[in-house]
Amino acid sequence: MGAVTDDEVIRKRLLIDGDGAGDDRRINVLLKSFTKWCNSPGTPEEGFTQYQRVMATLGQCEFSMGKTLMVYDMNLREMENYEKIYTNIEQNITSAHEKIAECKKEIQRAKRVRKNRQEYDALAKVIQQHPDRHETLKQLEALDKELQQLSQIKENVDAKLELRKKQFHVLLSTIQELQQTLENDEKSDNDDNNQESPAQTGE
Amino acid sequence: MGPVELLHMSVFSQSFSPCGRFLAAGNNYGEIAVFSLSAALSPDATALSQKPVLTFTAHEGPVFSLLSTDCHLLSAGNGEISCWSWSDLTKKNVKPLWTKRPNFKSSLEIPEINAMVLNTRDNSLVVGGGDNNIHILDLEHGIFKAVLQGHTDYDGAVRMWDSRTGQSVHCVEIYKYESCARPQYGKWISCLTTDSDWMLCGGGPSLSLWHLRSLSPTSIFPLTGCQRQTSFYQDMILAVGEGPSVAHCLLGGEVKAQIPCTPQSLNTLQLNTNSAEHRMLTVGGSSNHIDVFTNLSYRAFSLSF
Numbered sequence: 001m002g003a004v005t006d007d008e009v010i011r012k013r014l015l016i017d018g019d020g021a022g023d024d025r026r027i028n029v030l031l032k033s034f035t036k037w038c039n040s041p042g043t044p045e046e047g048f049t050q051y052q053r054v055m056a057t058l059g060q061c062e063f064s065m066g067k068t069l070m071v072y073d074m075n076l077r078e079m080e081n082y083e084k085i086y087t088n089i090e091q092n093i094t095s096a097h098e099k100i101a102e103c104k105k106e107i108q109r110a111k112r113v114r115k116n117r118q119e120y121d122a123l124a125k126v127i128q129q130h131p132d133r134h135e136t137l138k139q140l141e142a143l144d145k146e147l148q149q150l151s152q153i154k155e156n157v158d159a160k161l162e163l164r165k166k167q168f169h170v171l172l173s174t175i176q177e178l179q180q181t182l183e184n185d186e187k188s189d190n191d192d193n194n195q196e197s198p199a200q201t202g203e
Numbered sequence: 204m205g206p207v208e209l210l211h212m213s214v215f216s217q218s219f220s221p222c223g224r225f226l227a228a229g230n231n232y233g234e235i236a237v238f239s240l241s242a243a244l245s246p247d248a249t250a251l252s253q254k255p256v257l258t259f260t261a262h263e264g265p266v267f268s269l270l271s272t273d274c275h276l277l278s279a280g281n282g283e284i285s286c287w288s289w290s291d292l293t294k295k296n297v298k299p300l301w302t303k304r305p306n307f308k309s310s311l312e313i314p315e316i317n318a319m320v321l322n323t324r325d326n327s328l329v330v331g332g333g334d335n336n337i338h339i340l341d342l343e344h345g346i347f348k349a350v351l352q353g354h355t356d357y358d359g360a361v362r363m364w365d366s367r368t369g370q371s372v373h374c375v376e377i378y379k380y381e382s383c384a385r386p387q388y389g390k391w392i393s394c395l396t397t398d399s400d401w402m403l404c405g406g407g408p409s410l411s412l413w414h415l416r417s418l419s420p421t422s423i424f425p426l427t428g429c430q431r432q433t434s435f436y437q438d439m440i441l442a443v444g445e446g447p448s449v450a451h452c453l454l455g456g457e458v459k460a461q462i463p464c465t466p467q468s469l470n471t472l473q474l475n476t477n478s479a480e481h482r483m484l485t486v487g488g489s490s491n492h493i494d495v496f497t498n499l500s501y502r503a504f505s506l507s508f
Contacts, residue, residue, distance in 0.1 A: 108437075111437045111438040112437075112438070114438045115437065115438035115454065118438065118453060118454035118455050119400075119401065119454060121454075121455055122412065122414070122421035122422050122454055122455065122456075123414060123421065125421060125422075126414065126417065126419050126421050
């Protein structure tokens with residue numbers, strides 16, 4: 001495993017163009033040219049040119065080092081930024097989960113309310129089919145009044161009937177008494193006549 | 204089970220286990236199949252997980268009714284009631300705990316048992332039989348303690364009984380109401396369900412919603428064919444019957460949707476309310492497939508016998 005990753009690393013380093021390989025080479029070149037300049041037996045002009053060359057190479061190396069340091073800083077800051085975004089997204093996910101749960105409960109409540117409303121509607125339909133309460137009460141009142149009137153009339157008629165009955169009864173009983181009296185009178189007249197005639201024949 | 208038997212198979216009853224992870228289904232050959240829902244719903248389900256984990260012959264006649272209590276499965280077929288333990292069934296042990304037969308008066312033919320309901324208040328099982336009587340079995344003592352008589356054969360009446368006195372307190376003849384009656388189908392009632400103050404019933408007459416306090420029909424549902432099982436679900440009414448679809452209706456009387464299914468006509472409809480992660484609706488009918496709906500709007504997959 002370690003060998004593989006080393007190969008990978010080496011391959012990557014070989015593939016990456018430019019600065020990496022260039023920097024190493026440049027530092028080696030710098031060291032070589034520095035030692036050559038230190039040990040050079042040549043003329044002062046040559047020595048000066050060699051010195052200038054060394055300084056230029058040194059400048060290049062410092063520049064590239066500065067650049068790499070900045071890149072490194074930038075990477076660190078990018079990492080921090082990504083961490084922040086990551087935690088932010090995680091929070092959003094949990095709050096979305098909570099909202100979903102809340103909405104599900106809301107839906108259940110709304111379904112219950114809808115079911116209740118539909119039940120009310122169904123019952124209302126049935127109730128509408130029956131007649132209005134006011135109308136029925138009014139009808140009841142009218143019927144009551146009619147009933148009262150009719151019973152009043154019945155009472156009156158009954159009273160009249162009773163009165164006539166009594167009057168006829170009086171009339172009939174008077175007639176009967178008169179008849180009785182007349183019969184009694186006739187009978188007593190007959191008796192008188194009968195009593196007188198035997199008395200006459202007896203003499 | 205040859206291909207011809209599979210073609211002629213009808214699923215008459217279903218019941219979910221108390222834990223909600225298994226479904227038991229009974230067919231017209233007297234067999235009960237137990238399906239594992241966690242296997243069928245898992246992301247790596249294969250065709251094999253839609254087959255039963257256990258199939259056994261429970262009765263000699265069709266299993267018309269299955270009912271689950273909190274640890275038992277009750278099955279009714281051929282005039283007898285058998286009790287199985289769910290834990291035994293999950294371990295593939297198919298020995299029934301007990302088998303009882305209600306006292307049917309006639310000895311010539313054995314009436315079938317069409318429906319069973321559990322009365323949790325006094326721990327009794329109410330059984331409706333083909334002899335037009337309702338038998339009440341006391342589950343604690345195992346004896347049939349009462350018989351409610353009053354129905355005549357297919358008289359199309361819905362009766363409400365007082366369980367204490369054993370008398371019928373109300374009798375509603377659905378076919379006599381003009382709005383519900385469908386004389387071309389007859390007067391028999393094939394499905395009945397209640398939900399507090401409301402009752403749904405249908406069969407020969409159209410499926411109608413009744414208010415029990417006033418005993419008056421409030422809505423009629425314009426569904427063709429006879430409905431064989433209905434259920435209240437949240438704010439909707441689900442109904443299955445003749446016709447290869449599950450009807451979703453609103454309480455006001457309109458049919459919101461008809462979802463197509465595999466069997467040509469459906470006999471049974473069950474909702475799994477025992478488990479939160481296996482919530483589903485299953486329907487079975489004149490086919491060896493049982494359709495499973497995880498979202499009520501479309502058929503997800505089918506279990507097969």
